[in-house]
Amino acid sequence: MAAREEVLALQAEVAQREAELSSLKQRLAAALLADQEPERLVPVPPLPPKAALSRDEILRYSRQLVLPELGVRGQLRLATASVLVVGCGGLGCPLAQYLASAGVGRLGLVDYDVVEMSNLPRQVLHGEALAGQAKVLSAAASLRRLNSAVECVPYAQALTPATALDLVRRYDVVADCSDNVPTRYLVNDACVLAGRPLVSASALRFEGQITVYHYDGGPCYRCVFPQPPPAETVTNCADGGVLGVVTGVLGCLQALEALKIAAGLGPSYSGSLLLFDALRGHFRCIKLRSRRPDCAACGERPTVTDLQDYEAFCGSSATDKCRSLQLLSPEERVSVADYKRLLDSGSPHLLLDVRPQVEVDICRLPHALHIPLKHLQRRDAESLKLLGEAMRKGKQGAQEGAALPIYVICKLGNDSQKAVKILQSLTAARELDSLTVQDVVGGLMAWAAKIDGTFPQY
Numbered sequence: 001m002a003a004r005e006e007v008l009a010l011q012a013e014v015a016q017r018e019a020e021l022s023s024l025k026q027r028l029a030a031a032l033l034a035d036q037e038p039e040r041l042v043p044v045p046p047l048p049p050k051a052a053l054s055r056d057e058i059l060r061y062s063r064q065l066v067l068p069e070l071g072v073r074g075q076l077r078l079a080t081a082s083v084l085v086v087g088c089g090g091l092g093c094p095l096a097q098y099l100a101s102a103g104v105g106r107l108g109l110v111d112y113d114v115v116e117m118s119n120l121p122r123q124v125l126h127g128e129a130l131a132g133q134a135k136v137l138s139a140a141a142s143l144r145r146l147n148s149a150v151e152c153v154p155y156a157q158a159l160t161p162a163t164a165l166d167l168v169r170r171y172d173v174v175a176d177c178s179d180n181v182p183t184r185y186l187v188n189d190a191c192v193l194a195g196r197p198l199v200s201a202s203a204l205r206f207e208g209q210i211t212v213y214h215y216d217g218g219p220c221y222r223c224v225f226p227q228p229p230p231a232e233t234v235t236n237c238a239d240g241g242v243l244g245v246v247t248g249v250l251g252c253l254q255a256l257e258a259l260k261i262a263a264g265l266g267p268s269y270s271g272s273l274l275l276f277d278a279l280r281g282h283f284r285c286i287k288l289r290s291r292r293p294d295c296a297a298c299g300e301r302p303t304v305t306d307l308q309d310y311e312a313f314c315g316s317s318a319t320d321k322c323r324s325l326q327l328l329s330p331e332e333r334v335s336v337a338d339y340k341r342l343l344d345s346g347s348p349h350l351l352l353d354v355r356p357q358v359e360v361d362i363c364r365l366p367h368a369l370h371i372p373l374k375h376l377q378r379r380d381a382e383s384l385k386l387l388g389e390a391m392r393k394g395k396q397g398a399q400e401g402a403a404l405p406i407y408v409i410c411k412l413g414n415d416s417q418k419a420v421k422i423l424q425s426l427t428a429a430r431e432l433d434s435l436t437v438q439d440v441v442g443g444l445m446a447w448a449a450k451i452d453g454t455f456p457q458y
């Protein structure tokens with residue numbers, strides 16, 4: 001075998017073994033979770049009152065004890081306070097880290113997910129060796145190393161309408177560190193029903209925001225957002241990207257608010273929203289509307305008297321990370337396996353990659369023409385010219401008069417469907433030659449998972 005071929009063969013084998021290892025780790029995590037089942041269900045007793053700090057505690061917390069605003073009284077309150085952390089990701093990790101190091105008595109950690117390598121730049125409680133492990137177990141282990149006096153209660157499960165109220169009632173303060181709209185409504189309603197303050201933050205790209213809901217007569221999440229946004233307008237970190245340090249800043253601010261509430265100092269952002277723009281280095285605080293008397297959750301005649309089906313209410317999933325759109329019919333789509341067969345057959349066609357340039361810079365299929373979806377959406381003349389030229393060139397190898405098929409690909413198979421719709425409308429408007437357009441289901445990540453193990457996943 002030529003050296004180059006051997007390298008390629010070995011690379012493919014390494015990729016295959018890595019995929020097998022990753023799947024084994026996932027199964028191990030699931031088995032560990034199943035093993036943990038009975039322990040999770042044991043109710044936690046209330047934390048006992050604490051009258052004085054020990055010598056070790058005085059030494060350990062000395063730098064914050066000498067703050068007159070906190071003092072021994074505040075520290076004792078922290079030691080008997082409990083905080084429920086919903087989501088042990090980019091926000092939950094720094095939040096839990098600072099709450100544990102400051103000496104909060106008990107931390108409840110809820111997350112259904114396992115640690116992945118792409119989590120590590122921002123989910124700072126998890127390490128390489130714990131990839132594939134349940135996030136809550138990894139986080140609890142890190143926190144115990146940090147402060148063995150803090151009690152960590154891992155709940156390796158999704159927070160659902162069936163469990164949320166019971167869990168929220170067991171804690172004094174709740175921090176929403178989740179990443180999806182149904183969970184935000186669920187946590188809010190559970191906090192309103194249980195009478196708990198909610199420290200809520202979010203971060204995406206270079207921006208973040210934080211506020212405190214349902215504190216001392218302040219508004220709840222539903223007062224500010226009575227209706228969920230259309231599901232297709234919501235972007236998550238996997239699609240939009242996020243800089244780890246931005247979630248770090250917001251998670252720390254969340255920890256600060258939770259600490260101040262727990263220590264009896266009161267929060268700063270009840271009824272106001274702090275916005276952080278990391279690119280410009282700006283913090284801006286805006287006033288939120290006050291509590292709505294007609295709020296469905298916290299209003300005078302609430303209609304939310306029980307937890308509901310939040311996925312149906314929001315039209316999106318609370319646990320499915322990669323939202324899959326269904327814009328096209330099955331005939332308008334091909335699988336990666338079918339596309340690979342077509343490619344191997346040498347049949348003339350055009351592969352159109354509609355990802356943003358920044359993603360094409362990460363990896364690409366060399367034979368694809370690249371036109372970002374945004375350019376197609378604004379009918380960019382230069383891009384349409386490029387497409388027309390590529391089609392004319394591609395047709396040279398095709399049969400006389402036959403339309404050149406276009407296959408559209410993106411990262412996950414959502415944007416490619418939108419692009420197919422646009423190309424169909426251009427054809428209908430005769431701005432493009434009559435053509436057959438299909439999208440590649442699952443996009444380049446399906447290609448990496450099923451066809452080419454050496455293709456990068458991101």
Ligand SMILES: Nc1ncnc2c1ncn2[C@@H]1O[C@H](COP(=O)(O)OP(=O)(O)OP(=O)(O)O)[C@@H](O)[C@H]1O
Nearest residue numbers: 087088089090111112113158159178179183237238
């Ligand atoms: N209903 C829920 N119950 C429990 N955990 C939740 C729920 N909704 C979201 N989460 C968790 O909240 C965390 C959000 O953190 P973050 O978005 O940083 O992580 P991620 O989803 O792993 O990231 P990425 O989008 O890059 O894959 C995730 O760990 C997710 O599993």
Ligand SMILES: [Zn+2]
Nearest residue numbers: 220223295298
């Ligand atoms: Zn409300």
